[in-house]
Amino acid sequence: MHMQLTLRPATMEDARRLFEWRNDPLTRQNSRNTKEGVWEDHVAWLEKSLISPTRKLYIAEENGTPVGTVRSDDDTDGYTELSYTTAPEARGQGYGKRMVVQFVEEQLKDKKLKAEIKKGGNEGSESIAHALGLRPTEERPSEDPEDPRPLVMWK
Numbered sequence: 001m002h003m004q005l006t007l008r009p010a011t012m013e014d015a016r017r018l019f020e021w022r023n024d025p026l027t028r029q030n031s032r033n034t035k036e037g038v039w040e041d042h043v044a045w046l047e048k049s050l051i052s053p054t055r056k057l058y059i060a061e062e063n064g065t066p067v068g069t070v071r072s073d074d075d076t077d078g079y080t081e082l083s084y085t086t087a088p089e090a091r092g093q094g095y096g097k098r099m100v101v102q103f104v105e106e107q108l109k110d111k112k113l114k115a116e117i118k119k120g121g122n123e124g125s126e127s128i129a130h131a132l133g134l135r136p137t138e139e140r141p142s143e144d145p146e147d148p149r150p151l152v153m154w155k
Helices: 012-022 025-029 039-051 095-107 123-131
Strands: 005-009 055-062 065-074 079-086 112-118 136-140 151-154
Touching: 005 095, 012 025, 012 039, 012 065, 039 055, 055 095, 065 095, 079 095, 079 123, 095 123, 112 123
Parallel strands: 079 112
Antiparallel strands: 005 055, 055 065, 065 079, 112 151, 136 151
């Protein structure tokens, strides 16, 4: 039985949790940047993210337990780019799709959305993009020497 999923703005108190999620091997594997994050850089990134007028960064919780994070960035092309991570311990339970769809409904009404997803092995993110009505529009080569999978833009 699923209880209420709530979304709340991230705070500096979430720094450690977000850092651990970001450095999870599967998360890194499917991220644009697969390198392990450095704590000091992460803290600086979070501080900038929390005050950015073009970024929203939220934590999804079920019954007070954090299960993932959703971020949006307004881009200069008129689209809002989505990024999301399900907590490693919450994967495979449908949280990803629920939290992203809820975030879009609550925070991004009437926005043109896009998401960049690595091709191959990232079916969860592709399923979320499909649920939002996004479709693959273009593909570009990987810039990551550790991972040759191309990046696919969904709009």
